[in-house]
Amino acid sequence: MYQERPSRVAGAVLWTRTVGTGEGGPYRVLPDGCMDVIWCDGDLIVTGPDTRAHVAQTPAGARFAGLRFAPGQGPGVLGVPAYELRDLRVPLDAVWPGGTARRIAERIGDAADPGSALEDAVTGSLPGTGARREPGATDPLLAATASRLASGGSVAAAAEAAGLGERQLYRRSLAAFGYGPKTLARVLRLQRALELARRGTAFAEVAVAAGYADQAHLAREVKALAGVPLGELVR
Structure with missing residues (x-):
């Protein structure tokens, strides 16, 4: 469970x-x-x-x-x-x-x-384990970047909103997200697509709503990131 x-x-x-x-x-x-x-x-x-x-x-x-x-x-x-x-x-x-x-x-x-x-x-409040510092704050610029990308925004638009060049955004994204904003955008787009598909949305409509060029693009990206077709993930 x-x-x-x-x-x-x-x-x-x-x-x-x-x-x-x-x-x-x-x-x-x-x-x-x-x-x-x-x-x-x-x-x-x-x-x-x-x-x-x-x-x-x-x-x-x-x-x-x-x-x-x-x-x-x-x-x-x-x-x-x-x-x-x-x-x-x-x-x-x-x-x-x-x-x-x-x-x-x-x-x-x-x-x-x-x-x-x-x-x-x-x-840091679990007794007997040794004091830990309070969790550090998330960089607000990068939190906003993740939110924009999760909503389907482009990397260029996210960089402009953050007041950073795309190279600057890439360097800061490596430390915050583990990879550049383009990879993060692909990952978050996969999550949007999967959420829509699990609601019963037709795959052609999923492709449009999640921001893929077409259903074939959706299929390629899902296989590349998830390793299996979208239909298998939904099942």
């Missing part, structure tokens, strides 16, 4: 998942421009921003709690540029001090509500 809610960490989403008996196996995580901190049965990992789908294996009975940070938010929380974690899954102790990461994992495992304990760990 999967559930999510807005997190007490402003701008983030807290999600939990319990894998039922007979529900284990491979699952596909699509690129969304986000970074996560995930606790799973005693282990803590950080997932970087993806440029392509990541297929993971999940055993039956596994328990997850995760914090999904909005595009551009993760580096301020974790204290590491996003490009260093692009397409990676690493233990939290590769990003934070090992002793701190181990104590956080133990405390979350002992908690009645692992999700709330994970939020406390990120904000």
Whole structure:
């Protein structure tokens, strides 16, 4: 069972998942421009921003709690540029001090509500783990850029609105998002298309509404980013 809610960490989403008996196996995580901190049965990992789908294996009975940070938010929380974690899954102790990461994992495992304990760990209020600084603020220019791109705006328009040249925007985007604004725009467009398709919108209409040149363009982009056709994702 999967559930999510807005997190007490402003701008983030807290999600939990319990894998039922007979529900284990491979699952596909699509690129969304986000970074996560995930606790799973005693282990803590950080997932970087993806440029392509990541297929993971999940055993039956596994328990997850995760914090999904909005595009551009993760580096301020974790204290590491996003490009260093692009397409990676690493233990939290590769990003934070090992002793701190181990104590956080133990405390979350002992908690009645692992999700709330994970939020406390990120904000530095989980007892017995060592003080953590408050999460850093997201660069407002880049947060606005992500919002414009998520709404279908062009990279040129986003750079102009931010008062930056496209090269400047690219350099700042690498640290915030893990890749340049053009890649972020492709990833966010995929998410728009998938949301429309899951509502039952015809694929030809999805292509137009999400900003693709045509249905063939939609099909190519989905296969390139997700690794499977749109119809399979919807099923």
